[in-house]
Amino acid sequence: MTRIATVQTDTGPLYGAVTDAGFVALSPDFPQWPTLREVIEADALNQVADAAQGRAPTHMVSEFRYLPPIPAPEKIICVGVNFPDRNAEYKDGSDQPKYMSLFPRFPRSFTGHDRPLIRPPENHTLDYEGEVAIVIGKGGRRIAAGDAYDHIAALTLANEGTIRDWVRHAKFNVTQGKNWDNSGALGPWLVPFTDAAQLDDARIVTRVNGEVRQDDTLNRMMFPIREEIAYISTFTTLVPGDIIITGTPTGAGARFDPPRYLKPGDVVEVTVDGIGTLRNTVEDEA
Template sequence: MRLVRYGERGAEKPGLIDAEGRLRDLSAHVPDLAGEVLADLSALKAIDPRTLPPVEGSPRLGACVGQVGKFIGIGLNYADHAAETGLRVPREPVIFAKYTSCLSGPDDPIIIPRGSVKTDWEVELAFVIGRKGRYIPEEEAMSHIAGFCVCNDVSERNYQAERSGQWSKGKSSDNFGPLGPWLVTPDEVADPGNLRMRLTVNGEVMQDGSTATMVFKVPFLVSYLSQFFTLHPGDVVTTGTPPGVGMAMDPPRFLKAGDVVELEVEGLGRQRQLCVDDA
């Protein structure tokens, strides 16, 4: 299934994309794609999409999961990205928080915060927890995942690396966490460890990589994170980025108002964001 949330910000409704690519309304069956709804999607899978009301027009798409409890980032998780930044591949996953107030829809604007001088892009594969778990064995990890989606881990590098403290202040500005367009259930993702990833800025290819160069794979990450805290339905983990980020260019290149960022992960859909200055 390709699940979506559509409508005005803060009032999104659940929906799905049918085999013909048409948006259909799920709100008569579930209140939101969130929490315990994600723990068991079997009832939704049993619905014939043709029986659902079609949604007319082209409504805004919101983040593809609602009521997110934890939004966890994994840093330096691609060997080729670590190499371009001049940093060693970590012995264990680097974990940081993206505060949930940064969540936005896949085509909402990237808001460049006041005083920003180094706003950067990162195309990433994200997964959403479906089944609650603690101390999850790696061989059981995939059964705890509700689905996969595209994430742009937008990052302000000056705030992240040069303003002291943890990375989260550079990762959590408003609209720095576009998720979607769809939450794709695991049965439709043949191999999350081998998906093409691509990002352009103003039509110029910046990132063109694959999840095949991911250091710590998805099952390991689920198990690893669960050793430190309980994973709950709706928690989001974004798993790192391939090479081609702006800070690693010579000279470095960063986003400015008017730039258009487009990104995709194979089988998971596309995002498009216009960069705007914060009011």
């Protein structure tokens, strides 16, 4: 499995390939593409991956830390309440909605793999949401659902961390509960999208301190990823590097009785076979 990541080193951020032995820095070989966003825009992700073949690691595991794979994407759009059981969790008697719920997240609200999610002092209802995230490769407007997969460059994972009390501050607006600095995570890396089965057969499992909290398959989504791309591109032009976070299964902490919110010391892991595991600890804001 090809794993292309953005990392922070003593000399600054780099992108390259993650191997079992460490990290192979590749960005110095491609100065025309300063970040993975430009790599994707040039449709060169596989070219970059090929450049890692046979190369020894340039950095051992202790010599880098993960950053979100795409720096400063133009858009991060999240799809809410996208599994049948998740809709039922709201206990409002509603049927499947006609249209999907969407909200934006800002890049600063995400940290990288193996970094702490930050619980703010203003409110301690920090919750987890394990999700698959897609990275747009070929941009477009009014993309047909049948063509949608042609517009995906890569896959990654998201923990769409949420301050639950703050999503209830207004009648219809969840944005302020979804955008606390470093409350969520993206990563660990990008896996090039090559086969529909990578999404159609994917299973999301979220664990907190080793306990399975979420477990479902993408083929049960109320709004499949093809439809997400088609619907979102109806009203906004998707561009290379845009991220769509596709929806979380039932089992978030807010839906337990009593709620089971994250606290300092917790470890959250989001796993999808064929993509990897996104792991984060939890800390209080300093």
